[in-house]
Amino acid sequence: MKKGRITGFSVLAWVVLVLFSAWTVFPFFWGAITSFKSPGEQYTTAFLPLVQFRPSTYAWQVVLGQAEGERTRQGLRNSVLISSLSSLLVLLLGSFAGYALVRFRFYRWKNKNIASWILSNRMFPPIAVAIPFFLIMRTLRLLDTLLAIIMAHTVYNLPLAVWLMMDFFRELPEEVEEAALIDGCSSFQAFFRIALPLSLPGIVAVYILCFIFSWNEFLFVVTLSYRKTMTMPVIIAGTLTVRGLDFWKVSALSLLAITPPVVLAALASRFLIRGLTLGAIKE
């Protein structure tokens, strides 16, 4: 374990690292090059663009052009709107509740119990609420609206946001807020002017996490939307026809759907593990 020495073990480490990276990246790589193959070449094993096959923009012309461009752009628009708005709502409700559980004491139901109960909402299977959601939204005449999906994604992400925001608020020194309270600030002012700005990195991280989870969510969207409010994952699922799968089309759409969450995950890579482990691992 010494630095800089080449040992049998460090060679093994690099071999394993390279193999595991190749295994991890290969499906993405294959999807990316397939989206630049013409329909005639989509089933070939050629994998070197320019050398083995001539890159074609056919898939992108179909997916973004006259034929299906309108649908794709609508899907992207819906995905962006739903993810950004529901994450905003999650952050608002979540930072409020998280702050309450860190800075105040609730005597009747202990803070810990409230926090665990909130987190337990993260764990139930989405299909368990999908049927009542469908019925509620039908009753409210909200099926196939952005609002319905935003509401569903908010309840899906809120427990995690509360739980992670609690961590961030706990790390803040309480003295600053107390000084402000003595100077005559109200609790809400102390929250908005001091606690919230000081935990900005945490807020950005939670926003990014919720955005990714909402962007990737499939079950609620597929059960609550039909036409107007389909997001990218549902549009991908819609490419499956009785004739089979058009490789070039599903690749192009997948690339569009994969890129935003992956870029965000790269920006917040430390927090992604923290979020996925519900805060059990703090890097």
Add this chain to the structure above:
Amino acid sequence: MRKEATKFGFLLPGLLYLMAMAVFPLIWSLTLSLHRWKAATAAPRVFVGIENFLNIFFRDPRFWNSLRFTVLYVAIVVSVELSLGLLLAYILNERIRFRNFFRVLFLLPMAAPPIAVAFTWRMLLNPDAGIVVKILNSLGLNMVRWLTDARLTPFVLMVVDIWEWTPFMFLGLLAAMQSFPVSLYDAAQVDGASRLQIFWFITLPLLLPIMVTLVLLRAIDAFKLFELVFGITGGGPGTSTESLSYYTYTVGFQYFDLGYACALSWVFLVIVLIMANFLLKRLRKEV
């Protein structure tokens, strides 16, 4: 100093939202589970007591099939992911260069939309033209039956899950390992302990608590398996890859047998909440 009433002002908006959008739907679903309500027909909703639950447990082989598949799936993918993740974390717990680059790389499968992952793999595994089949054929392995042979399909799904989630175990365990103080190992090395002994007697016992937490997290998540089934096999061939989520979805949103679907989802919910209870206890401790 802080007014007592304001604390509810902070907590209640979120709490009420969860009440309205999680507790209320679940309670409604519970009452529906006591009804016969086939929404595809004109038949009215009838109260039937626990008839749906009796049917699930005693007259529904398809439920038992999906439960068996889901449990087998969870058991296998979680153990393989844990073992592989542990092996990788152990080998790579060194001063690796470009650490951040690799961390991002291994996060890719988890950050991508599961349905996009599923369809990409469906393309790779396509029995006629998929690249995986072509590679295996050129190696002389004839495996084209994997999406049509009910004995093989479950394992195909597991491979995709292992591809997607091994990095979760790996990155989680690696982060935990690197938080251990180096002094622990130094003493053992001075005493002449071998690499394997250090791993077995020092690293592994220290890792055990976080391993249990990671396994519970992954098991609960894997139990809800839906997108991979939806995107790759559609539950087939037959019902060989029908997960609990997928079966409930089929009953609810394709047969519109809403009462029965609600009963199924409650059985499902109880199983998951039992597992979640263990996890919650562990996560609380760390707070």
